[in-house]
Amino acid sequence: MCLVWLDNSFKIKFLIFLILLGSAYSQESLEIPKWYENYDKQLQEIWKTYQPVAMVAVLLSFLVASLLYGFGIILNNERLRNYGMAEFLESAASLLMVIFFLLALQILVNVFYFPAQTESGTTPEQKQVVKIGPFAYLDAKLALIQKTANKTFTALATTLYYLTMISSFELGSPGTASGSSAILKYGPLVSSALGSGLTIYQRFLNTFITPFAELADFTAGAIRAISLQRALLKFFAVSALMVFLPMGVVLRIFPPTRGAGGMLIAMAFSFFFIFPFTYLIFYLPSGPNSIYGILMRNLYDINKKLDEINSKLYPFSSATGTSGFLALISILYRFVDYLISFITVLSGVIGLLNLFIAYFPTFFFVLSLLPLIAGTAAFTFMILLSDLFGENAVDYAKKWVSRIV
Numbered sequence: 001m002c003l004v005w006l007d008n009s010f011k012i013k014f015l016i017f018l019i020l021l022g023s024a025y026s027q028e029s030l031e032i033p034k035w036y037e038n039y040d041k042q043l044q045e046i047w048k049t050y051q052p053v054a055m056v057a058v059l060l061s062f063l064v065a066s067l068l069y070g071f072g073i074i075l076n077n078e079r080l081r082n083y084g085m086a087e088f089l090e091s092a093a094s095l096l097m098v099i100f101f102l103l104a105l106q107i108l109v110n111v112f113y114f115p116a117q118t119e120s121g122t123t124p125e126q127k128q129v130v131k132i133g134p135f136a137y138l139d140a141k142l143a144l145i146q147k148t149a150n151k152t153f154t155a156l157a158t159t160l161y162y163l164t165m166i167s168s169f170e171l172g173s174p175g176t177a178s179g180s181s182a183i184l185k186y187g188p189l190v191s192s193a194l195g196s197g198l199t200i201y202q203r204f205l206n207t208f209i210t211p212f213a214e215l216a217d218f219t220a221g222a223i224r225a226i227s228l229q230r231a232l233l234k235f236f237a238v239s240a241l242m243v244f245l246p247m248g249v250v251l252r253i254f255p256p257t258r259g260a261g262g263m264l265i266a267m268a269f270s271f272f273f274i275f276p277f278t279y280l281i282f283y284l285p286s287g288p289n290s291i292y293g294i295l296m297r298n299l300y301d302i303n304k305k306l307d308e309i310n311s312k313l314y315p316f317s318s319a320t321g322t323s324g325f326l327a328l329i330s331i332l333y334r335f336v337d338y339l340i341s342f343i344t345v346l347s348g349v350i351g352l353l354n355l356f357i358a359y360f361p362t363f364f365f366v367l368s369l370l371p372l373i374a375g376t377a378a379f380t381f382m383i384l385l386s387d388l389f390g391e392n393a394v395d396y397a398k399k400w401v402s403r404i405v
Contacts, residue, residue: 006364017124025145035133039241050246057253058352078151087255094253096294101249105241112273116359125284135237139230142293145366146226148299149219155306156216162313163209203391208349225367232371233276240272252390258324258401262390268384278374295366298359305355 032040072081097104129137217229224277248264282291386393 030383032109033130033133035131035136036106036109038124040102042104042242043105043246046242046246047101049099050250051101054094054250054253057250058091058098060255061087061094061255065091079238083106090255090258094249097252101246105167105245108273112277121198125286127278129284133283137235138233138276138279138283142226142230142233142237145292145295145299146223146230148296148303149223149226151303152156152299152306153216153219155310156212158221158310159306159313160212160216161311163212180255204205211353215353218356222363222367222399227370229371231278234270236271236275244268245272248389259386259391261397262388263386263393263396265389266382266385266393269385270378275374278377282370291362291366291370294363296364298355302352302355302359305348309352312348 067082067084068087069084072078072084110375125137132140244264245268248261248266250261250262252265254261285292287293290298291326383393386396390396
């Protein structure tokens with residue numbers, strides 16, 4: 001039980017240290033960032049409902065702890081006496097959290113993120129974060145990435161459409177029935193030569209359709225991944241402080257729900273501070289050599305290459321569906337002219353595939369590794385912080401899983 005005493009004593013000291021930190025941010029001089037003012041107003045309204053319930057619960061917990069400690073002295077039961085003292089310290093920690101709930105959050109926001117009064121050395125990106133907030137800043141960045149990726153997907157779909165149209169192109173003789181696949185019946189030699197050449201050409205184009213379809217699927221997956229990241233950021237921006245934190249403070253007061261309350265408090269802090277802050281480490285710098293700058297430059301290069309390829313594919317694909325002898329002559333002329341310039345298109349297609357391969361590590365990092373790093377950091381911090389506010393999150397989860405199973 002001595003370990004329990006030390007553990008709870010540490011919690012009290014930590015909370016007192018957090019409150020004393022407010023000496024540098026007293027109520028008169030504490031100026032919360034503009035973006036947090038809306039949070040602060042909503043939290044004050046929510047806390048008007050939660051605080052009376054929490055105060056009553058704290059008083060009841062003090063009463064129970066005092067009775068347990070008193071019975072431990074009367075019965076000369078050291079274990080009961082130590083348990084009563086541990087509950088008394090837990091009640092004291094809960095009381096500090098309830099009384100200084102809003103002030104502690106304001107202090108954390110000023111300390112953790114950039115101060116409202118920016119110094120001369122603050123970068124424009126940091127000033128923007130202070131002005132609009134980390135969640136809005138990250139959402140704007142991800143929205144721009146998603147918008148650019150949407151253009152890439154549209155261009156890839158256009159390229160696939162053109163390639164499909166050209167690969168299924170058929171030369172039919174005038175006078176044949178609609179939908180006939182007959183090849184120019186102006187002579188066996190002409191028919192055979194054009195038919196063989198067109199078949200070879202179509203088979204060659206078909207080799208590029210599958211890779212382009214895979215690239216389109218990859219781009220669509222990237223757009224969905226960005227959408228998921230934006231949804232998570234919006235969810236925790238709304239729920240972390242407004243739902244998880246006040247509910248966790250109240251649940252932490254009662255011994256049976258202390259583990260759940262501590263886990264909710266740890267989750268709120270982790271996903272409101274650590275999760276977006278990890279993103280900011282990579283997205284806050286906006287120079288050409290930053291992750292964001294490299295990704296946008298890569299997408300710009302890919303979109304530019306796709307526009308070049310589509311501009312060369314369009315003239316020939318637009319010739320499909322024409323009929324008549326003069327139109328047929330025009331198609332043949334375009335066909336021969338396109339075959340001559342196809343080397344340029346081929347080099348563009350190969351160059352585009354090489355661009356995707358060269359830029360894949362950046363895409364993989366932004367779409368997969370970065371959210372994994374942010375999530376891992378948030379969960380690790382949540383596990384460490386849950387020990388301070390109640391019970392280890394992993395142990396608590398294992399206990400409940402074992403009960404359910």
